[in-house]
Amino acid sequence: AQTVTQSQPEMSVQEAETVTLSCTYDTSESDYYLFWYKQPPSRQMILVIRQEAYKQQNATENRFSVNFQKAAKSFSLKISDSQLGDAAMYFCAYRSTRNSNYQLIWGAGTKLIIKP
């Protein structure tokens, strides 16, 4: 069974600085998706970025980028120029491309605090 581990329960960063959130996963599959979701105090789940395992190029969405290391099974999220609105819980998630159930396997989350 696949697992996702986020080892940082909480991280803090100064506004306008850069922060990296860590995620590792375990799978025997070669084809899958990885995601970062943001959950602000409103509790809404917001997709931040997606990475396909077959793509070597790291995904980027504006100030958000990932460092995908397939061999190491590592998938970190880098947030550049941190803003107060980035304060939230961040979840790393995995989805198999083979499983007919589109189940997302989630990490425990990292609470990101932005210091003004």
Added chain:
Amino acid sequence: EAQVTQNPRYLITVTGKKLTVTCSQNMNHEYMSWYRQDPGLGLRQIYYSMNVEVTDKGDVPEGYKVSRKEKRNFPLILESPSPNQTSLYFCASSLRTSGRAYNEQFFGPGTRLTVL
């Protein structure tokens, strides 16, 4: 507006009193799923449905029931709630895909359930 709606958003109930949390989507999605979110555990899948009248268990189905009689609705039923079902519940939906093709899962706003 394309969306997934859940009702109620907040619910406080007592042990053993049957309740239903509704989930509805207006995007004509075949796939729907229920997750529960608990601190330190991330989200875990309860049940999912690949289409009308097709449902199956996720990782934590005990104590829950679901039905899928219409494409747009996927209610979560707790026949006899217990305090260990106090949690934040999310409904999600997406189009069905084949192979590597990806379709985003859309999440509802969440239902905060407290069982006393």
